[in-house]
Amino acid sequence: MSEHQPHVTVKQYYGVFVALMVLLVVTILLAMVHLGALNTPVAMTVATIKTVLVMTYFMHLRYAARLVWLFAGAGAVWMAMLVGGTLNDYESRGWFTGRLGSVPVGEFQGVGTSEAIQLRSGSMPAAPGALDAAESVHREGRTKD
Amino acid sequence: MSDTTTAHAPSTLVHQFDDIEQQRLADTMGMWLFLATEVLLFGGLFTTFFVYRSMHHEAFIAACQTLDMVGGGINTGVLLCSSLTMALAVHAAQSADRRKLIALLLATMVLGLAFLVIKFSEYAHKYHEHHIPIRGMAFHFDGEEHGLDAAHAEETKLFYGLYFAMTGVHAAHMFIGLTILSILLVRALRYPTTTENYMPVEISGLYWHLIDLVWIYLYPTLYLIDLH
Amino acid sequence: MSIVEELPAVPSPAPVEVPEPNYLNAGYTLRSWLLTTDHKRIGILYLISITFFFFVGGAAATLFRLELMTPGADLVESETYNKLFTMHGVLMIFFFLIPSIPAVLGNFLIPMMIGARDLAFPKLNLISWYLLVIGGLFTTWVMLVGGVDTGWTFYTPYSSTYSNTYVMVTAIGIFITGFSSILTGLNFIVTIHTMRAPGMTWFRLPLFVWSSYATSLINVLGTPVLAAALLLIALERGLGIGIFDPALGGDPILFQHLFWFYSHPAVYIMVLPAMGVESELVAHFTRNRVFGYKFVAMASLAIALLGFLVWGHHMFVSGQSYFAGVVFSALSYMIAIPSAIKVFNWTTTMYGGTIRWDTPLLYAMGFIGLFTLGGLTGLFLAAPSLDIHMHDTYFVVAHFHYIMVGGTVMAYLGGIHFWWPKMFGRMYPESWARFSAILIFVGFNLTFFPQFILGYTGMPRRYHIYAEEFQVLNVMSSAGASILGVGYLFPMCYLFWSLKYGKPAGPNPWNATGLEWQTPSPPPTENFPITPIVDEAPYAYHHKELTH
Numbered sequence: 001m002s003e004h005q006p007h008v009t010v011k012q013y014y015g016v017f018v019a020l021m022v023l024l025v026v027t028i029l030l031a032m033v034h035l036g037a038l039n040t041p042v043a044m045t046v047a048t049i050k051t052v053l054v055m056t057y058f059m060h061l062r063y064a065a066r067l068v069w070l071f072a073g074a075g076a077v078w079m080a081m082l083v084g085g086t087l088n089d090y091e092s093r094g095w096f097t098g099r100l101g102s103v104p105v106g107e108f109q110g111v112g113t114s115e116a117i118q119l120r121s122g123s124m125p126a127a128p129g130a131l132d133a134a135e136s137v138h139r140e141g142r143t144k145d
Numbered sequence: 146m147s148d149t150t151t152a153h154a155p156s157t158l159v160h161q162f163d164d165i166e167q168q169r170l171a172d173t174m175g176m177w178l179f180l181a182t183e184v185l186l187f188g189g190l191f192t193t194f195f196v197y198r199s200m201h202h203e204a205f206i207a208a209c210q211t212l213d214m215v216g217g218g219i220n221t222g223v224l225l226c227s228s229l230t231m232a233l234a235v236h237a238a239q240s241a242d243r244r245k246l247i248a249l250l251l252a253t254m255v256l257g258l259a260f261l262v263i264k265f266s267e268y269a270h271k272y273h274e275h276h277i278p279i280r281g282m283a284f285h286f287d288g289e290e291h292g293l294d295a296a297h298a299e300e301t302k303l304f305y306g307l308y309f310a311m312t313g314v315h316a317a318h319m320f321i322g323l324t325i326l327s328i329l330l331v332r333a334l335r336y337p338t339t340t341e342n343y344m345p346v347e348i349s350g351l352y353w354h355l356i357d358l359v360w361i362y363l364y365p366t367l368y369l370i371d372l373h
Numbered sequence: 374m375s376i377v378e379e380l381p382a383v384p385s386p387a388p389v390e391v392p393e394p395n396y397l398n399a400g401y402t403l404r405s406w407l408l409t410t411d412h413k414r415i416g417i418l419y420l421i422s423i424t425f426f427f428f429v430g431g432a433a434a435t436l437f438r439l440e441l442m443t444p445g446a447d448l449v450e451s452e453t454y455n456k457l458f459t460m461h462g463v464l465m466i467f468f469f470l471i472p473s474i475p476a477v478l479g480n481f482l483i484p485m486m487i488g489a490r491d492l493a494f495p496k497l498n499l500i501s502w503y504l505l506v507i508g509g510l511f512t513t514w515v516m517l518v519g520g521v522d523t524g525w526t527f528y529t530p531y532s533s534t535y536s537n538t539y540v541m542v543t544a545i546g547i548f549i550t551g552f553s554s555i556l557t558g559l560n561f562i563v564t565i566h567t568m569r570a571p572g573m574t575w576f577r578l579p580l581f582v583w584s585s586y587a588t589s590l591i592n593v594l595g596t597p598v599l600a601a602a603l604l605l606i607a608l609e610r611g612l613g614i615g616i617f618d619p620a621l622g623g624d625p626i627l628f629q630h631l632f633w634f635y636s637h638p639a640v641y642i643m644v645l646p647a648m649g650v651e652s653e654l655v656a657h658f659t660r661n662r663v664f665g666y667k668f669v670a671m672a673s674l675a676i677a678l679l680g681f682l683v684w685g686h687h688m689f690v691s692g693q694s695y696f697a698g699v700v701f702s703a704l705s706y707m708i709a710i711p712s713a714i715k716v717f718n719w720t721t722t723m724y725g726g727t728i729r730w731d732t733p734l735l736y737a738m739g740f741i742g743l744f745t746l747g748g749l750t751g752l753f754l755a756a757p758s759l760d761i762h763m764h765d766t767y768f769v770v771a772h773f774h775y776i777m778v779g780g781t782v783m784a785y786l787g788g789i790h791f792w793w794p795k796m797f798g799r800m801y802p803e804s805w806a807r808f809s810a811i812l813i814f815v816g817f818n819l820t821f822f823p824q825f826i827l828g829y830t831g832m833p834r835r836y837h838i839y840a841e842e843f844q845v846l847n848v849m850s851s852a853g854a855s856i857l858g859v860g861y862l863f864p865m866c867y868l869f870w871s872l873k874y875g876k877p878a879g880p881n882p883w884n885a886t887g888l889e890w891q892t893p894s895p896p897p898t899e900n901f902p903i904t905p906i907v908d909e910a911p912y913a914y915h916h917k918e919l920t921h
Contacts, residue, residue, distance in 0.1 A: 007236075010233065010236060013232050013233060013236070014229070017225065017226075017229040020225045021222065021225060024225065027365055027369070028214070028369070031369035043366075044365070046365075047361050047364075047365055051358050054228060054354055055354075058231070058350075060347075064173065067174065072177050072180075072181075074594065075182075075183075078185055078188070078594045078681070081681055081682065082188055082189070082192055083191070083192050085630070085682070085684070085697075086631075086634075088697050088700065089630065089685065089697040090199060090200070090694070092696035092697055093694040094694075095694065095696050096694075096695040096696065141537065142535070144519070144537055144539050145539070145540065145541040145610045145611055161491040161495060162493075162568070170567055171564075174562070174563045174566060174567065175493065175560075178559045178562060178593055179555075179559060181593060182555050182559075182593055184597075185594060185595075185597035185601075186597040186598070186600050187601075189605075190601050190604075190605070192627075192630070192631065193601075193627060196624065196627050196630075197622075197627075200622065204622075278613070278614055279614060280613025281613070299620070299622075300621055300622045303616065303621050306609075306614040306615050306616050307616065309614065310605065310608055310616070314604070
């Protein structure tokens with residue numbers, strides 16, 4: 001390795017390690033405190049701080065080329081798109097009514113059973129219990145994976 | 146750091162690159178891109194978990210309470226230690242310190258194995274409690290103990306299914322990481338450690354740190370939901 | 374007097390033509406091919422593999438198009454029909470279209486186009502090919518033992534709980550093949566960033582390289598999410614872990630989010646490289662610089678990025694929230710813009726150019742028209758109000774075939790013809806090739822245009838029994854399919870024939886610009902004896918004309 005290139009020192013490694021262990025304890029303690037809806041964002045934030053420390057020092061991003069930073073961040077950004085886009089659907093259920101409005105998350109009544117199908121489509125099943133009977137035939141009759 | 150091996154280190158510059166700096170940049174970029182794919186693989190699993198946690202909140206809280214938070218916390222500590230030893234191993238490789246490299250690689254592997262041992266003992270505990278939702282294993286979740294009716298008790302299977310899927314995929318990555326470390330160990334034992342041939346250790350270190358990072362998110366997500 | 378009699382004159386033997394060492398004659402053993410790390414040989418290995426999968430997928434299509442000639446169920450049972458269209462989709466998408474241009478043309482050309490000796494990670498490149506082959510073996514085994522009938526979309530809970538076919542094995546096969554795409558994409562990105570020759574700045578790169586780069590971004594960032602979705606299905610089938618089981622509260626729409634997060638960008642994996650080839654063909658066969666080069670380059674990146682934000686347009690009627698539907702619809706309209714920019718730029722490039730009506734240009738022209746039609750019909754589908762009527766009808770089938778077959782396959786064939794002399798040192802027979810291109814164009818339109826009408830008037834997709842009034846159009850479609858099938862057989866035959874009997878091609882039979890044409894045909898293993906230095910813009914045809 002070139003002599004002039006800066007790199008992370010052993011002291012910095014130990015320092016980051018201590019910080020990580022402290023943050024681990026913080027995570028556990030904070031989880032035991034009732035913060036309501038904030039518990040999850042707080043836990044994720046602490047995890048992210050730990051992640052940034054590991055990536056910057058243990059994984060040498062501190063002294064890496066800018067392009068490498070871009071690749072390092074891309075995974076996180078793309079995951080945010082996946083989670084964001086999916087939760088965008090679930091959290092906005094029930095905002096609008098009408099043919100395309102769907103049932104809000106949390107109001108499912110036994111998804112997959114005859115009641116739920118009735119709730120969603122507004123129609124009666126063929127006979128009470130008929131759907132459940134047909135369902136068990138399909139489940140048990142499977143021979144291939 | 147004299148060593149008595151006579152074997153030559155494998156030549157570091159490969160034919161398609163013009164110089165070693167280009168090769169090192171390419172290797173680093175390649176590994177970071179691969180790590181991005183791993184983030185997205187786990188990302189798909191995390192998304193599934195977040196959605197179901199939102200949809201079946203009570204069942205997930207109840208199931209989470211049956212997990213061993215202390216064991217998980219210890220495992221997190223073990224992995225953080227292993228990240229330290231791995232970072233120090235990379236440093237030893239860059240400094241051409243062969244003995245330190247071998248010692249630190251071994252330490253990282255021991256810590257990794259410790260993680261897996263603790264993890265599998267957790268799995269064994271779940272087996273005894275009949276919380277493994279796999280075909281052929283009797284599953285029983287005592288809903289009454291956690292204030293759940295029968296239908297919601299069935300929903301805990303989703304939690305446990307995802308718990309085993311996510312920690313299982315993570316454990317599979319640990320096995321791959323341990324395999325890579327043993328290859329590095331053999332390499333360090335066989336060939337001289339020079340200031341020129343440290344890149345395999347460095348990029349394997351990146352992979353190892355990713356395994357740690359995934360667990361840094363897995364732990365609060367799976368073990369620390371609404372503990373109060 | 375000489376005691377040595379003059380010997381009778383012996384005619385000297387004909388000069389032995391020693392072929393120049395090139396990548397094809399650098400080793401004739403099977404081992405030298407199966408263990409090669411030469412990007413050019415790996416491109417050829419991919420060519421052979423994906424051609425095989427193309428014809429198997431085509432055979433499935435032949436069978437179900439035969440069935441669809443009559444409204445009743447005459448040829449196959451419903452379960453078999455479901456297996457046929459599933460295998461057609463799985464093979465064509467994962468084992469033909471997604472690898473096609475990147476793995477064949479990209480592998481072969483990218484190092485040469487940037488002036489490099491090979492890709493960044495040649496051994497990883499070979500592993501990518503083996504992963505495709507292994508995944509293909511899984512899928513072939515499934516076909517032989519009974520098939521899978523869930524549709525290539527694997528919607529739950531049918532795929533995860535109820536289907537009595539080999540879903541898990543197929544999912545594992547596609548999972549393995551996904552890693553082939555990921556590693557190829559990774560290889561291309563690192564290569565393009567770090568191994569460009571001196572003077573080859575980003576804005577001097579051929580547009581094929583820009584498109585391949587954008588495609589590789591999608592490969593790397595999207596495919597792992599498909600891996601996650603397939604992994605969950607495989608775990609549910611194989612171990613009985615309930616993830617999407619409705620009795621436990623499993624949500625089918627969650628699977629669709631995970632699936633389409635990859636599978637929508639996947640269609641851009643399939644079309645972006647074709648757009649890259651299109652840029653090359655239009656430039657080289659009109660001998661003009663590409664109009665708006667930077668716009669085309671940036672549009673490729675825009676398509677790659679925006680492509681990740683529109684997946685919900687496959688789920689307008691599945692039960693997704695209304696609000697999410699509106700957001701995804703708006704974003705889907707936006708992504709039409711960079712595609713349209715490219716179409717305008719290609720047509721403008723041709724203006725004032727010197728057009729040569731060789732086969733590659735015929736395919737390129739076909740691409741512009743058919744891709745535009747396919748893209749416009751995508752806008753119909755991007756409106757939720759229209760999609761309510763057209764979702765799961767033949768309108769959708771026609772839309773994506775116009776893009777994937779009328780677009781990608783035509784661009785692929787155009788590219789194969791254009792670079793064939795470079796790859797094998799032989800020209801293909803031009804008359805047969807032109808005839809085939811026209812036959813394919815005619816067969817394609819006869820097959821798929823009626824399907825727009827069928828879908829709009831209400832025929833559902835994935836049905837083998839349909840109402841009587843749809844028969845005429847179905848017969849037209851099947852007739853077109855037979856012409857299309859014959860059309861594809863011609864290039865198979867004459868290209869193979871040309872390997873031995875084609876006219877030998879020199880280094881640059883098209884007198885085209887580009888680093889790949891500065892090497893012999895076929896190129897030597899290391900591509901360039903000395904690393905080239907680049908000092909001019911791409912498609913510098915104006916310079917060529919001046920110095921002619």
